[in-house]
Amino acid sequence: MVDAIINQKDVFIEARTILERQYLEKLPVAAAASFNCYDRRHDSDCIQNTRVELLQEIKNWADGGDDRPIFWLRGLAGTGKSTIARTIAHYYHDRRRLAASFFFSRDIGGDVRHARKFFTSIAAQLANSSDSLGDHICDAIKRNGEIVNRAPQDQWRQLVLEPLLKRKNAAPQLSLVLVVDALDECENNEDIRTIVHLLSETRLLRKVRLRVLITSRPEISIRDGFARLPGTDHHDFVLHDISPSILNEDIRVFVEHNFNTIRQLHGYALNWPGVKSIRAIVEHAAGLFIWAATACRFIKNGGRFTEKRLSAILDGNVCTTAPDKSLDEIYLTVLENSIQADFDEEEEREHCSMLREVLGAIVILFSSLSISSLAKLVNVPGKDIDESFADLHAILDIPNDGDLPIRLHHPSFRDFLVNRKRCNDLRFWVNERKAHRLLADYCIDLMSMELKRDTCDLQEPGIIARDVSKQKIETDLPAALQYACQYWVQHLMRSDTQLEDYNKTHNFLLQHLLHWFEALSLIGKIADGVNKSPSLHSFVHDSRRFILYNRSIIEEAPIQTYFSALLFAPQRSLVRKQFEKEMPCWFKRLPEVQYEWGSLLQTLEGHSESVFAVVFSPDGKLVASASFDGTVKLWDVATGAVLQTLEEHTCSRMAFSLKGEPVGFASCDETVRLWNAITGVALQVLEGHTSYVNAVVFSPDGKLVASASGDGTVRLWDAATGAILQTLDGHSGMVKAVTFSLDGKLVASASSDGIVRLWDAKTGAALHMLEGHTSYVNAISFSPDGRLVASASGDGTVRLWDAATGSFLQTLKFHTSYVSAIAFSPHGKLAASVSGDGTVRLWDAAIGADPQRPKGHAAPVCAVVFSPDGNLVASASHDKRVIVWDVATGSALQTLQGHTAPVYAVVYSPDGKLVASGSRDRTVRIWDITTGVTLKTLKGHTGPIGAVAFSPDGKLVASGSQRVRLWDAATGAALHTLEGRIIPISAVVFSPDGMLVTSASGDERVRLWDVATGATLQMLDGHSGMVNAVTFSLDGKLVASASQDKTVRVWDAAAGVTMQTLKGHTGSIAANVCFSGVAPYLETDRGSLYMASSSSIAFASNTKLLSTVCVRGNWITQGHKKILWLPPDYRPLCSAFKGHLFVLGYQSGSVIFLEFNF
Structure with missing residues (x-):
């Protein structure tokens, strides 16, 4: 029993470990970051008895009472910083106290030349170092699955800092050490400053002491980062300021150690090469360990020319005041030595040319390559490269395995090779x-x-x-x-x-x-x-x-x-x-x-709910969008890629200062709050509005704040004191948006009254009233040159206005729903708009025109339907029109005008000569498609008409609003009102014999009616969502219905029972469904559905949905295979399908034809 319990516990622990491992595997990790990664297998630690005092000082700082969390070890190239960092990392790793290590390197390249995986790599290593920390880090990933795309500060705080703060039972004196080497090799200066700033937050830790060792060259970006920190946050150690006597002694020990290896390798006497030679080599090194290391490797790999190479080193000039010159000389010595003595002039020229070309490639590569890959890239036989590099092991790390990357021993060789003043032998100089x-x-x-x-x-x-x-x-x-x-x-x-x-x-x-x-x-x-x-x-x-x-x-x-x-x-x-x-x-x-x-550049998809705000960063490189899904996303304008996903309250509106920091938030509690985004300190609470605040914006000089409120006013505030300066009153509805012109002289406001107003910012006087939108105005923006005002409205459009005169310029219609925000980029060439359709659109502000579309409707298309012979298509639209199209040519044959409101439904008569349409104007119109004349107008409905149908003989018309009505098609007389619940009707269809009518409605039911009497025969229950479409089988015995519950149900019309349920849709079937003339298929507006059996009595329940060609979400699919992705502009509101021909109706008003030939 005990064993069983123990085994169960082991199984549980193993299962939890596997689960945690799966979470940790979500963290992007730079494989070459850690000090002991495979790519750094030949990198050595400090030789014993060297750097003794410095290493002890670092250990005392890490282990002792020094409260400064960062030790910054800075020094010139070649002074041994990375070797010291590696030694410290090794020391604490062996004692299980190394939190993590990240060694930057432009030579290795890839993920260690930038900071994109810096904090996630640290978190992954930290999780592996401690089970308890691993638990907390896994919890952070569970809570926020998007953390890998979040801002660096979020990754640092959620994945590293907070898990350390939560760690329990940690000994108070325990210190973990984080080693960051060669920070200057990180290619983005702003990332460097961010890393320094965030790592200083380790001072907040109490139970766990995290000490951070950072090594770098003394570059400006790093000096600037540390200059922003208090002196109590870091220890600053300048490596090249160490006493020359101590430094030279360390180099002597290092050289002696390497010459012991050379003696054993080549069988030299124990006193070789003599004290005098060792002293000379130390003197030549001029304090640079990299010089000494290069010299030792050069001599070691000399083979029978070892003595000759030693002499070449000793014969070089000594320059103790300019260490770079000593380094340049030894690099040049190594390169010259690669030229064989028996080369003739042509061979020497060819050798140097190839050497310069291949070395040039190595030093400018953005990511390291193996010799075999490099050979393929530069089209040089790998054997030739091997032979040419045979004498360059002193400066190149050349692995025996040709598939492993070749590296420079030190980045200083790159600096030398591309600098013409330093590499003064032009046979080797690389013109970058x-x-x-x-x-x-x-x-x-x-x-x-x-x-x-x-x-x-x-x-x-x-x-x-x-x-x-x-x-x-x-x-x-x-x-x-x-x-x-x-x-x-x-x-x-x-x-x-x-x-x-x-x-x-x-x-x-x-x-x-x-x-x-x-x-x-x-x-x-x-x-x-x-x-x-x-x-x-x-x-x-x-x-x-x-x-x-x-x-x-x-x-x-x-x-x-x-x-x-x-x-x-x-x-x-x-x-x-x-x-x-x-x-x-x-x-x-x-x-x-x-x-x-057109002017539309990109559609940024990623939010799961409507987007309500968008703003460009001051430099125009980023766009921030806020959504009702509770997130703010930062997008790269150049690529359209999501850079970060941030959590933000959906009631807030963001304002960016000129420095690009979000400091203003509009609140639902009738106040405006100003914050310092870096410190989180509240600066001001601006009170005075009597309703919630919809928007807040800073003036260009940062001295004023403007706020727009539901109380119908705009208020101007002094940003420093919080005093109210002006109250702009004039709108008849809530003010939804406000903005300043770039010179700060004008204020524009937008309201639910559909009007944009321009004001004098100094006096508060009203200047212009911009009218034209047919719905509320959500957002406004001035172009950077102040000449244009763009307004975004609930009518789905963006309008451009002349700011000086207030005159209307043009209308832009890119979205399929209300437009909630609009912004120009700082250079004025781009503009971004966001919409309730879930998209952010980037467009060219200079072009400003709607994308050219095929001619058709001027508003969204609600329905499309084929004529019985398949030669014509009719489309109904919000523009109050019905258009009849020629399928063969795609041209419009007739435009049927007469409705006074959007047309929601359209159907052909059985002989194809008539069309019936139902509208929001509560009428049904019957049209002659040859002449385009209205034959009858059927009145009597009390609400919008969403469904209409002809009887099989063409004598009757059925229409659905809140109730179903039957009409005489010839006379227009009302015959029956089919009583039932007053609920929107989405579809009506006659049975093949014309004796029954079936209707689909929003109450999730299908009803069957007797045409002659108007009596209800069956009420079919089973769907769990609104029923969109309904049809009879060819023999009238079956009814098929399609619902927003993503199922199609097949019913026995006589018995009223479900015969079959077809599942598998990823979205609702929107418009229609009918039985195919070729059993066993059901045709829908989204394609053909295959039924497992065509028998009316032998359908299997819950049959898996199969299909031929159909629209599923953003794809057209064949069977279960995706074949064609539909871009956002080409995702239809409605569609009809016949054979392999699709007709698609769009929000833009266009109708397009797409036919396959399988």
Whole structure:
């Protein structure tokens, strides 16, 4: 029994460990960050009896009573900082007191040249160091699954600081040590300052003492970061200020240690090379450990030329006042020694040229490569590189395994090689710009040879990139090719090359642009392709528009590059024209799309609820959006990628100061609160409004605050004192938005009264009243030059106005729901709008025109329906019109006008000669489609009409509002009102014999009525959501209904019982459903549904839903395979389907045709 309990406990612990491991695996980790990672396997610790006093001082700081949480060890290149950091990390790791280590390196590159995975890597190591800390870190990940995308301060505090604060039973004297090496190698200066600032918060810890050792060169960004900290927060140690006698003694011990190895390796006498030579080497080192290490490696690898190499070192000049010169001399000595004595002039020139080219590539790589990958990239045989590098082990870490990355022993060699003044032998000097240009060319050559369509042979267009195995990607996209795809643009940009039409770069883009996008998607780097694209005239401009518009789907499903991205590109897109042949052959009929790229640049999708606010950062590089899903997202304007997801109260409105810090919040408690975003200290509470505050904004000079309130006023406040300066009163409704012009002279306010008002900020006088919106105005924004005012409204539009005169300029309609916010970027070239449709749209403010669309309706399309012969389509719209379309040509044949409100329903008569339409104006109209004339207007409903149907013989019309009514189609006479609950009717259909009518309604029921008497025959219960569509089978014995509960139910019409329930939809079936003429299919507006049996008495319950072609969410699918992604602009409100032809109706008012040829 005891054993069983113990086993159960072990199983429980193991299960919990596995679960926690799964959470920790969500943390992105820089694999090469830790001091003992494989990439650093040859990096050594301090030699015994060297750095004794310094190492002891660091240990005393970490272990003793020093309250300063940070030890900053700074020194010049080559003074041994990384070796000291590694020694300390090793020391505390062995004693199980190392919290974590992160060694930055531009040489290794990848994730250790930047800070994107800094805090998550630290958290992952910390979790592995302690079970209790691991529990707290796992809890943090559980609470916030998006923490990996959050701001650095959130990651630091939630994943590191808070778990340390929560740790129980920690000994008061316990100190953990965090080692951060080579912080100056982090490529972003702002990230460096942030790291220094956040790490100083370790002073808040009490039970656990976390001591942070930071090493770096004394770069400005790091000095600036520490300058902002109190002196009590850090210990500052300057490595190169150590007494020369102590330093030289340490270098002597180091050299003696290495020469012991050389003696044993080559069989030299114990007194070789003599005290005098050792002393000379120490003197040459000039205090630089890297010089001594390079000299020892150079001599050690000399083979039979060891003595000669020693002499070359000793014969060099000694420069104790300029250590760099000593380092330059030894680097040059190593390079010159690689030239063999028996080389003739041509061989020497060829050797130096290849050496310069390959070394140049190594020192400018953005991520380290193996010799085999490097050889493939620069198109040089690996054997030639091996031979040329044989004498360069003193400066290069060359692994025996050709698949492991080659590295510099020290970053100072890079500094030397690219500096013409330091590398004064031009045979070896690397012109950095030319090296970048050459490497860009090599990248382009490799991609041109290797990239192709569907390079990983995925075959299916809907395959998601994350589902492709890493092994498959690495096989089909080897390391050299991945490097080329990811970094060729950066090399090109660093080369400062002037791009020209039809040069190598242009030709590559013409042939392989889409292949490149596909490859970037597979390796997870599509955002890099967007962000780093160069400016190459019109084609690259078009390419950039193409990738910006399609980034999200190419990133998710790479093969959609050739499907959705091409199919929905504008007709005149250069990318579309260039790669038109790449479109799949099974598109029989392409949708009619806009002609040119419009002003819309990107649609940013990611919020799960409506977006209510958006603002650009002052530098225009970021957009912040706030949503009712409780989050604020920060987006990269250049790429459209989500950078961070922040939690924010949905009642707040944000205001950014000119420094980019959010300091103002509008509150639901009738106040405006000002905060310092860095310290969290409350600055002011501005009181005076008598209703909740909708918006708050700072004047450009930061001296004024304007607030907009539900009390119908705008108030201007003194930001320093909190005093009310002006009350702007004039709106007849709540004021929803307020903003200043850039010069601070004007204030614009927007209200629920649908009006925008312009005010004089100094006097409070009303200047202009901007009228034109047909609904409330949610947001306003001045362009940076002050000439334009943009307003966003509940009518789904953005309007542009002349700020000086108040005159209307144009209307922009990009969204499918109300527009809640609008903002210009600081340079005025871009604007962003957000909407209740859940999207953020970026558009070109200079163009400002609506995207060109096929002609059609001027408002959202509510319904589309095929004629009985399939040759015509009728569409009904909010623009109060019905349009009859020719299916063959896609052209409009008739526009039926007469309704005085939106038209919600439309249907053809059985002979296809008439159309009946139902409207919000409470009438049904019967039209002659040949002449476009209204034949009858049927009046009697008391509410909007959402459903209409002809009887099979065309003599009757049924219409549904809150009740169902039957009419004589010829005379327009009312025959019956079918009594029932007063509830919206969504569909009405006659049985094939015309004797029954079935209706679908919002009360989740299907009803059957007797046409002759108007009596209720059956009430079919079973759905758990509104019933959208209903139909009879061809023999009238079955009824099928489609509901928002995501099911289709098949009923026995006579008995009123469910025969079959079809499940599997991911969304509701929106408009209609009918039995196919080819059993056993059900046709819906979303495609054909396959039933397991066509028998009316043998249906299996809960049959899994199968399908042919249908619309599911954002995709058109075939069976269970995704085949075509629908961009946000092409997701229909309604659709009809016949055979392989889709007709899609849109919020924009357009109707498009899309036909497949499977």
